[in-house]
Amino acid sequence: MAKIPMPGEPVRGSRSGSPIMALFDLLGRRWSMGVLWTLSEQGPLTFRALQNACETISPNVLNARLKELGEAGFVAHEAGGYRVTELGDEIYQALLPLSSASKVWARTLKENLDV
Amino acid sequence: MAKIPMPGEPVRGSRSGSPIMALFDLLGRRWSMGVLWTLSEQGPLTFRALQNACETISPNVLNARLKELGEAGFVAHEAGGYRVTELGDEIYQALLPLSSASKVWARTLKENLDV
DNA sequence: GCGAATGCTACTTTTTCGGTAGCATCATGA
DNA sequence: TCATGATGCTACCGAAAAAGTAGCATTCGC
Numbered sequence: 001m002a003k004i005p006m007p008g009e010p011v012r013g014s015r016s017g018s019p020i021m022a023l024f025d026l027l028g029r030r031w032s033m034g035v036l037w038t039l040s041e042q043g044p045l046t047f048r049a050l051q052n053a054c055e056t057i058s059p060n061v062l063n064a065r066l067k068e069l070g071e072a073g074f075v076a077h078e079a080g081g082y083r084v085t086e087l088g089d090e091i092y093q094a095l096l097p098l099s100s101a102s103k104v105w106a107r108t109l110k111e112n113l114d115v
Numbered sequence: 116m117a118k119i120p121m122p123g124e125p126v127r128g129s130r131s132g133s134p135i136m137a138l139f140d141l142l143g144r145r146w147s148m149g150v151l152w153t154l155s156e157q158g159p160l161t162f163r164a165l166q167n168a169c170e171t172i173s174p175n176v177l178n179a180r181l182k183e184l185g186e187a188g189f190v191a192h193e194a195g196g197y198r199v200t201e202l203g204d205e206i207y208q209a210l211l212p213l214s215s216a217s218k219v220w221a222r223t224l225k226e227n228l229d230v
Numbered sequence: 231g232c233g234a235a236t237g238c239t240a241c242t243t244t245t246t247c248g249g250t251a252g253c254a255t256c257a258t259g260a
Numbered sequence: 261t262c263a264t265g266a267t268g269c270t271a272c273c274g275a276a277a278a279a280g281t282a283g284c285a286t287t288c289g290c
Contacts, residue, residue: 007221013149013169019217024148027213030247033139034128047268054128058248063269073223087223094216098142101209102134106122108188108202145246145278162237173279178238196236 004068023091026072031057033095035065036084039075040092044083119183138206141187146172148210150180151199154190155207159198 005011005025007018012028014021027033031054038053039045045053051062066082069075074088084092120126120140122133127143129136142148146169153168154160160168166177181197184190189203199207 006224007217012146012171013153015170019221020152020214021149023213023217023220024152028143028145028148030143031127033143034136037135037139038128046266048266055130056127056248058250059269060249060271061247064246072220073227087220090216090219091213094212097209097212098138098206099135101205102122102138104205105138105187105202106134109121112188161235163235171279173281174238175240175280176278179277 004071026068027091029065029068031061031065032069035062036069036074036088036092037095039082040084040089044078044081046081050082119186141183142206144180144183146176146180147184150177151184151189151203151207152210154197155199155204159193159196161196165197 005017005022007022009017009022011017011022011025013024027036034054035050035057039050042053043050047059047062047066051057051059054062066075066077069088070077073085074091075082076085120132120137122137124132124137126132126137126140128139142151149169150165150172154165157168158165162174162177162181166172166174169177181190181192184203185192188200189206190197191200
């Protein structure tokens with residue numbers, strides 16, 4: 001079983017396991033947010049389809065992330081493929097503002113090059 | 116120099132470098148969001164103070180993250196210590212909803228244990 | 231000039247990730 | 261019925277990242 005950070009348990013950034021730090025610990029792994037994002041936008045997807053949608057992820061890592069996200073209750077594997085749960089959608093919704101922020105970032109970088 | 120993902124460049128999850136995937140690539144590294152979060156809430160902080168606030172981060176990783184976040188334009192090092200920039204604050208604001216979501220997550224996990 | 235604080239770097243061990251190959255299972259269908 | 265293809269992985273190995281600890285060089289305030 002994948003050992004995943006949980007609120008209330010010691011995690012990176014908080015020995016007392018504050019929820020936000022536990023979430024950062026979980027999402028702050030390679031591909032974690034990318035997988036959740038892709039699955040939210042394009043799911044449900046089969047393992048192979050998800051692997052394809054992520055473009056360059058290796059099956060090992062994809063499997064590891066799916067187990068972790070599954071154990072956290074963010075994704076589920078049913079007939080038809082992997083899908084985000086209601087709770088997973090909650091996280092996805094919370095990630096949406098990052099998308100706008102990322103565009104501000106991209107624009108800022110671009111402007112700095114132009115100047 | 117730390118090599119960081121940039122929108123427009125190939126990144127994990129997007130060969131064409133979509134901003135959100137570039138941001139996920141950058142923030143999806145251990146401690147990345149934790150450092151930005153801590154600095155936003157408690158900054159400005161000296162290197163040592165930041166290291167302390169993060170509780171268990173090693174100086175190597177802290178230094179690496181600071182360089183990356185600095186190169187991305189999210190944090191700056193001035194007299195008085197490290198601080199988030201205006202752009203960094205933009206990202207921090209976008210992370211705020213994750214805090215509420217993490218609490219929903221914690222509550223859900225707790226309920227499932229009780230049941 | 232001395233001690234404390236600051237901002238690291240060096241080094242070693244452990245963990246994680248990347249990249250490729252391939253296997254077991256199941257449904258189709260000629 | 262026995263290939264054919266899709267699915268969901270696991271195995272293996274080398275490379276990269278992170279953990280954990282020690283300690284050094286440079287201010288800064290006496």
